[in-house]
């Protein structure tokens with residue numbers, strides 16, 4: 537994370553000075569070009585999605601966090617509580633999209649699902665195709681905007697499929713560790729797929745970075 541902002545809040549209380557140094561969140565660079573996910577996701581969608589939508593979550597989160605610091609420093613409890621929903625929405629948007637870009641790749645055929653994750657998927661959902669069908673049904677069925685997730689319980693190590701509304705982040709909302717997610721906000725597909733969300737959901741399985749998803753599963757299951 538780039539340290540791009542230093543804020544010094546000095547509170548003089550007799551001879552005590554408190555200095556806080558804060559990092560702002562930043563828009564992550566993609567590991568591929570906007571056009572590289574075509575034909576599954578068009579260049580126009582990727583450019584808007586990353587440089588406008590994700591950037592807005594980043595900017596709004598940082599702006600809200602500044603207001604929060606100010607409210608905290610003033611002991612303004614009402615303002616602190618009022619900022620909670622904006623922090624969750626914009627912070628969640630940043631967390632979700634940062635994961636999403638890494639979970640996709642133009643070279644999906646050069647990535648491989650690990651035997652361990654594939655075995656867990658087959659044990660949990662019956663088969664890979666059944667997993668794909670169930671996750672797709674959740675993604676297509678989300679009313680309004682949200683995400684469909686494959687998550688892992690960090691305690692039991694069990695896999696679960698679950699929807700999240702809006703930009704609610706999976707881990708902070710449910711405790712599950714996100715392994716793979718599908719953004720079904722209209723900004724993710726409408727320019728290309730129009731109202732055919734199911735076609736977008738079906739196509740996105742062609743660009744999954746299975747190396748990354750498998751490593752996330754390994755990270756969860758190797759922890760005590």
Ligand SMILES: [Fe+2]
Nearest residue numbers: 589719721724
């Ligand atoms: Fe999105």
